[in-house]
Amino acid sequence: MAQEGQPPQQPGPAATMAGEEQLDLLMQELRSKATELFLREQWAQSLQVYSQLISLCQDRISSGALLRASDQDWLSKLQKSLCLALSNRAVARYRMRDLDEALRDCDEALGIENAHFKTLLCKGRILLELSRYAPALECFRLASLDPQAIANLEALSRLLERCRKLDLQSRTGNFDLSDWVLGGFRGELPELAEFVGAVEIKKSDLSGRGLFATKNIDTGTLLVVTKAIAIERGILLGEELGESKQLVMWKSFVNRVADSSSKCKRMSQLIGKLSSGEEDMGELEVPDIAIFRPEKEGDVTCSNHQETIEMGRILTILDVNSLVEDAISAKVLGRNRDYYGVGIWLLPSFINHSCCPNARRLHVGNHLIVHASRDIKVGEEITFPYFDVLAPLEMRRKMSGNWGFRCSCKRCKFEEEISSKQELKDLEIGLELGMDLGSLVYRLEEGMRRWGVRGKQKGYLRASLWGAYSGTYGSEKIMRRWGRRVPTPEVVVESVVEAAGGDERVVKVGVEQVKRSGGGGVVEMERVFKLGRGLYGKVMKKQALRALMEL
Numbered sequence: 001m002a003q004e005g006q007p008p009q010q011p012g013p014a015a016t017m018a019g020e021e022q023l024d025l026l027m028q029e030l031r032s033k034a035t036e037l038f039l040r041e042q043w044a045q046s047l048q049v050y051s052q053l054i055s056l057c058q059d060r061i062s063s064g065a066l067l068r069a070s071d072q073d074w075l076s077k078l079q080k081s082l083c084l085a086l087s088n089r090a091v092a093r094y095r096m097r098d099l100d101e102a103l104r105d106c107d108e109a110l111g112i113e114n115a116h117f118k119t120l121l122c123k124g125r126i127l128l129e130l131s132r133y134a135p136a137l138e139c140f141r142l143a144s145l146d147p148q149a150i151a152n153l154e155a156l157s158r159l160l161e162r163c164r165k166l167d168l169q170s171r172t173g174n175f176d177l178s179d180w181v182l183g184g185f186r187g188e189l190p191e192l193a194e195f196v197g198a199v200e201i202k203k204s205d206l207s208g209r210g211l212f213a214t215k216n217i218d219t220g221t222l223l224v225v226t227k228a229i230a231i232e233r234g235i236l237l238g239e240e241l242g243e244s245k246q247l248v249m250w251k252s253f254v255n256r257v258a259d260s261s262s263k264c265k266r267m268s269q270l271i272g273k274l275s276s277g278e279e280d281m282g283e284l285e286v287p288d289i290a291i292f293r294p295e296k297e298g299d300v301t302c303s304n305h306q307e308t309i310e311m312g313r314i315l316t317i318l319d320v321n322s323l324v325e326d327a328i329s330a331k332v333l334g335r336n337r338d339y340y341g342v343g344i345w346l347l348p349s350f351i352n353h354s355c356c357p358n359a360r361r362l363h364v365g366n367h368l369i370v371h372a373s374r375d376i377k378v379g380e381e382i383t384f385p386y387f388d389v390l391a392p393l394e395m396r397r398k399m400s401g402n403w404g405f406r407c408s409c410k411r412c413k414f415e416e417e418i419s420s421k422q423e424l425k426d427l428e429i430g431l432e433l434g435m436d437l438g439s440l441v442y443r444l445e446e447g448m449r450r451w452g453v454r455g456k457q458k459g460y461l462r463a464s465l466w467g468a469y470s471g472t473y474g475s476e477k478i479m480r481r482w483g484r485r486v487p488t489p490e491v492v493v494e495s496v497v498e499a500a501g502g503d504e505r506v507v508k509v510g511v512e513q514v515k516r517s518g519g520g521g522v523v524e525m526e527r528v529f530k531l532g533r534g535l536y537g538k539v540m541k542k543q544a545l546r547a548l549m550e551l
């Protein structure tokens with residue numbers, strides 16, 4: 001026992017040796033237990049045992065640094081064990097989707113052995129999942145230099161190839177879904193990189209913040225491609241069952257978002273930037289677009305960030321920002337089209353609604369692709385429709401009410417002013433009551449002439465009474481009677497697309513017209529392809545556009 005006032009005595013060399021042997025044994029036991037759990041893919045349990053092993057290694061290394069600094073062999077053996085344990089714990093954490101912590105373990109392991117093969121593979125995979133393609137590529141490149149790479153050559157070259165492709169996509173925006181579309185969406189979903197095009201976040205006249213074009217953008221150009229933070233899908237059968245199932249799905253969706261935000265600091269910081277609808281819209285912080293770029297790593301500076309977002313706030317954020325995949329204004333491509341799916345995507349959450357939108361969204365797997373649905377001028381706000389905009393003002397008011405806001409777009413403002421015209425109200429009522437569609441179109445066109453409605457505004461009103469136009473053009477009988485007194489389908493399709501962006505129902509009328517006229521000349525076909533690009537984006541080549549448009 002140490003005498004009072006005297007320093008504790010160091011154990012003698014024999015006692016130290018015995019203690020060390022015991023610790024060696026304990027380490028061996030922990031290692032084999034952890035390995036067994038790891039091989040059985042019991043990730044949570046193996047993580048626990050690896051953590052004990054790691055602490056023990058670290059304690060021994062730090063105390064050993066004092067006791068046996070000269071024994072390099074002993075030290076390097078311990079460091080090797082530590083590196084391997086960290087590397088395996090990283091894999092367990094990666095499998096448990098705890099990517100932040102897994103990455104930390106990889107970095108610590110690589111701090112000990114900077115070219116540790118298994119760790120480089122694990123780190124590369126994590127970075128790939130975080131859409132950080134260039135550093136992932138570097139990990140796989142370094143791993144491919146290791147002698148162990150020979151046994152894994154095929155897998156490694158596939159990973160290298162994937163990273164190269166995704167890195168190029170994310171830098172250039174060169175995406176091409178044509179082969180997949182032409183193959184009837186068969187086989188695996190195409191792998192897509194995250195991409196941020198010529199856009200920035202600014203204060204919006206519509207509400208709070210919005211996304212804006214930083215240069216002139218032509219129809220079909222990609223604006224944003226991004227992976228969902230969380231998505232929940234299910235098949236809904238029957239209304240009753242559907243509603244309760246929807247509730248179960250919603251709960252699971254909320255839990256997924258809460259889980260992502262609790263496991264990744266950057267994710268929670270980014271989610272924290274979304275509106276919960278409870279703030280003063282004018283006071284909302286305008287984040288720099290750079291923080292949403294895939295190559296952005298680490299922390300996001302944030303003035304009022306709390307480490308974890310409380311459940312109540314997550315719920316309100318989801319209420320405002322989540323999107324349903326198969327909304328009438330979106331298009332689901334490929335295998336998830338039979339499902340009801342709800343998800344949340346970060347950057348698209350800054351896109352406001354407009355009843356005269358200029359962008360559209362496509363869903364491919366868990367990715368959301370936003371492209372220009374018509375030509376956009378530099379500085380113009382990017383908007384997509386949250387609900388069906390081929391409807392009269394009153395109906396749109398109800399739909400935006402369901403979303404919890406009153407739409408303040410140009411088209412709504414214009415239609416509010418002009419809706420004092422009793423004649424227009426009568427036409428809207430007439431459409432609901434099944435009035436003769438040809439006469440309805442004729443009377444609206446006449447009215448617009450008398451009221452002095454011109455240019456885009458004509459497109460607004462035509463979009464509002466689209467039901468009458470499509471019914472007229474779709475009926476030979478009505479066309480025989482009214483055909484000479486109403487504008488041609490080409491004129492109306494063009495003006496509605498110009499005013500309300502690409503929409504499948506409108507474009508279909510245009511395509512049918514071309515088919516009826518026997519295929520159309522070069523100019524006409526170019527016009528149709530432009531409509532197609534507005535609908536499906538430049539991610540499709542002409543052949544694929546033809547297939548989608550049934551041309």
Ligand SMILES: C[S@@+](CC[C@H](N)C(=O)[O-])C[C@H]1O[C@@H](n2cnc3c(N)ncnc32)[C@H](O)[C@@H]1O
Pocket residue numbers: 204206207208209210274275277284320321348349350351352353354355403404405406407408409
């Ligand atoms: C997904 S957020 C869009 C981004 C939001 N402006 C922001 O600053 O975070 C949806 C919310 O934006 C507002 N909003 C979107 N489009 C609008 C519009 N056309 N008119 C008025 N408010 C709109 C509504 O409050 C809506 O609930």
